[in-house]
Amino acid sequence: MRVWLVTVGEPLPTDDGNQRLHRTGMLASSLGLQGHDVTWWVSTFDHHQKIQRWEDDRTLVLDEHYRLQVVYSPGYAKNVSIQRIADHNLHARRVRWRMLSEADRPDVILCSLPTLDLCRVAVDYGRAFDVPVVLDIRDLWPDIFLDAVPAWLHWAARPALLPMFRAAAYACSRATAITGITSAFVDWGLAYARRSRSDLDRDFPLGYLNRSQPLPTMAEARQFWSDVGLDSSVGLRVCFFGSLSWTMADEMFTVIEAARQLQMQGDNTQFVICGSGENLDAYRKAAQGCNNIVFPGWVDAPQIRVLMEMSSAGLLPYRSRADFARSIPNKVAEYLSAGLPVISSLRGVTEHLLEENDCGVTYQNGDASSLFQLLRALGSDGQRMHTMARNAASLFARRFDASRVYDEMGTYLQDVVSVNTRIAANGDSIRRE
Numbered sequence: 001m002r003v004w005l006v007t008v009g010e011p012l013p014t015d016d017g018n019q020r021l022h023r024t025g026m027l028a029s030s031l032g033l034q035g036h037d038v039t040w041w042v043s044t045f046d047h048h049q050k051i052q053r054w055e056d057d058r059t060l061v062l063d064e065h066y067r068l069q070v071v072y073s074p075g076y077a078k079n080v081s082i083q084r085i086a087d088h089n090l091h092a093r094r095v096r097w098r099m100l101s102e103a104d105r106p107d108v109i110l111c112s113l114p115t116l117d118l119c120r121v122a123v124d125y126g127r128a129f130d131v132p133v134v135l136d137i138r139d140l141w142p143d144i145f146l147d148a149v150p151a152w153l154h155w156a157a158r159p160a161l162l163p164m165f166r167a168a169a170y171a172c173s174r175a176t177a178i179t180g181i182t183s184a185f186v187d188w189g190l191a192y193a194r195r196s197r198s199d200l201d202r203d204f205p206l207g208y209l210n211r212s213q214p215l216p217t218m219a220e221a222r223q224f225w226s227d228v229g230l231d232s233s234v235g236l237r238v239c240f241f242g243s244l245s246w247t248m249a250d251e252m253f254t255v256i257e258a259a260r261q262l263q264m265q266g267d268n269t270q271f272v273i274c275g276s277g278e279n280l281d282a283y284r285k286a287a288q289g290c291n292n293i294v295f296p297g298w299v300d301a302p303q304i305r306v307l308m309e310m311s312s313a314g315l316l317p318y319r320s321r322a323d324f325a326r327s328i329p330n331k332v333a334e335y336l337s338a339g340l341p342v343i344s345s346l347r348g349v350t351e352h353l354l355e356e357n358d359c360g361v362t363y364q365n366g367d368a369s370s371l372f373q374l375l376r377a378l379g380s381d382g383q384r385m386h387t388m389a390r391n392a393a394s395l396f397a398r399r400f401d402a403s404r405v406y407d408e409m410g411t412y413l414q415d416v417v418s419v420n421t422r423i424a425a426n427g428d429s430i431r432r433e
Contacts, residue, residue: 001417002104003031005040006111006118007136008091009047012068014060020301022330023138023181024112026209030406031413032066039106040068041099041118043091045075048243057098071095078278079245092117099125107417110134110179113189114141116164119171127174132420134200134413135171137180137189140323142168147321168192177416179409181206182349184326200416207405208333208396213302221302228296230310235268236379238343239307240315241299242331244277250366251317251345252279256287257368262375263292269375271315272307274299308338312385313360313378316344320365328353336396341388343374359392 007024021029024040031038044054052075060068073091076083095118111122113135126133142164149157158165172178172192177200180186186203190196213221230237244252255271262269271293273283280295287293299307308314314335318324325348332350335342342360344350354360361378364370378385 001036001108001414002106003036003038003413004099004106004109005038006095006109006122007040008043008045008073008112008115008118010042011046011048012042012053013062014068015046015053017300020304021209023136023206026207026402027110027406027409028066030403031410032063034407034410035065036410038066040066041095042068042070043073044070045073045087045091050075050077057094069098071098088115088117091115092121096121096125105129106131108132108134108413108420110136110413112136112138113168113171114139116141116167116171119175120167123171123174126176130420130424132176132416133174134177134179134416135175135189137178137185140185140188140326143188144321144323147323169194176420177201179204179412182326182328184349188326200419202412204405204409204412205328205400206330206333207400207402208330208337209402210337210396213305217302218306221300221306224299224303225306225310228294230270230272230294230307232310233268234270236313236375237270237272237311238313238315238375239272239274239311239340240317240331241274241304241307244273244275244280244283246279248317249279249319251319252283253286254345254366254368254371255315255317256283256290256293258371258375259287259290259293261368261372263290265376267292267376267379269379270294272296272311273315274304274307304334305338308335308340311338311340313343314338314340316342316346316350318344318346320345320347325349333396333400336392336400339389339393339396341385341392343371343378345371353395357391357395359388359395361388 005024005028010022010024011019013025028038028040044052046053054070057072058070060070071091071094073087076087109122109126109131111119113119119135122133142161145161146157169192172189178186178189180189180203183203186201259271269292273295276298284295316331324346328350332342342354344360344362345365351362361374363374
C-alpha cells in the first residue's frame with residue numbers, strides 16, 4: 001500500500017536533538033515497519049522552534065519504505081498572525097504542484113486538519129485521481145479563532161472568518177472519511193460535512209511511544225536534573241512540559257498563585273514547569289519569590305522521561321474552551337505512560353476520562369484555592385496517589401500505547417483502500433460529493 005501523509009507542525013525524524021515524534025511521525029514509522037510505502041509531505045519551517053530547517057524543496061529518503069517530501073514555506077513569527085495565514089496558503093500551493101508532478105499515485109491519503117489549505121489540496125487531488133482521502137481532525141479550525149473572540153464581538157468576527165468556515169466545510173464534505181483524536185472531534189468534522197457517521201469514520205487517540213533510552217543518555221539526563229537542583233527532599237513533585245503559549249494563558253498564572261499559597265503554608269510541593277514560548281518571561285516574573293517553582297526551559301525526551309520518574313503527578317493547566325473540552329491532549333497520554341496521575345483544569349472529555357478511570361483529578365479553571373486545596377489533600381494521601389498511579393499505567397496500556405494506536409490506524413487505512421477498490425470494481429466511488 002502506498003500512503004501519503006500530509007501534516008505540518010510536527011517534529012521530523014531528521015530534526016536535531018532527541019525529538020519526540022508526534023502522531024504522524026509515529027504513524028509513518030508504524031506503516032513503514034508493516035512494509036507499506038510512506039511519503040510524508042512536510043514543510044521546511046519548524047513550527048515549534050520558529051526556524052527554517054532548509055531553504056528549498058527536497059526529497060529525503062529515510063529507508064526503502066519511507067521518504068519525506070519537504071516543501072518550502074516562508075514561516076512566521078507568531079502562531080496567531082496574518083503571516084501564518086500567508087505561509088499556509090503559499091505552502092499548500094507548492095504542495096499541490098509537487099503532488100501533481102509525482103509519477104506514482106498513492107493508494108490512500110491521510111491529511112491532518114489543520115491546515116485548511118492542505119486539506120483542500122488533498123481532497124482535490126483525491127477527487128481528480130479517485131484516491132480515497134481521510135481527514136484526521138487535530139484542531140477545530142476555524143472554530144478556535146471564533147472562540148478566542150469575546151461573545152459580543154462574534155457578529156464582527158464571523159464574517160471575517162467566513163472563508164475559513166467554507167474551507168472547512170469544503171474539505172470535510174469531500175473527504176472519503178473523517179478520523180479524529182476523540183469521538184467528539186469526528187462528530188465536529190461530520191457536522192461540517194453535513195452527513196451522518198459511516199463505518200469508516202473513527203476516532204484514534206493521540207498515542208504515546210513509551211520508548212526506552214540508552215543508559216548513557218539517561219545518566220546524562222539525571223545529571224541534568226541534579227544540576228538544576230531537583231532532589232528527593234520534596235513531598236509532592238508536579239511536572240509540566242510543553243509550549244508556554246496563549247493556549248493555557250491565565251491557567252498557568254493560577255498554578256503560580258496556588259504554588260505561592262502552598263509555600264506560605266509551608267507545604268513541601270514542588271512545580272517543575274518545562275518548555276519555552278511567548279509567555280515564559282511573564283510566568284517567570286509572576287513566580288518571583290516562589291522557591292517551589294522551577295523553570296528549566298526546553299527539555300529533550302530523555303530529560304522528560306527522567307523528570308516523570310522523579311515526579312508524583314503531571315499537570316494539565318488548560319482553559320476549558322470548546323475545542324479543548326472535546327479533546328484529550330497528548331500530555332495526558334505522556335503522563336499516563338509513566339504512571340503519573342493527571343492534575344487537570346480541563347473540563348469535558350478529559351475530565352470524564354480521568355474520573356471514569358480514577359487516574360487523575362480536576363480542579364476549577366482559574367481558581368488557585370481549588371488547586372491549593374486539592375494538592376494539600378493529595379500530598380497527605382499516599383494511598384490515593386498510589387491507586388491513581390496504578391490506574392494511570394493500566395489505562396495507558398489499554399488505550400494510549402502508540403504501538404497499539406498506530407498499528408490500528410495502519411489496519412484502518414488498509415480497510416479504506418479495500419472498500420475503495422471494491423466499490424471502484426463496481427464502477428462507483430466512495431469519494432464524497
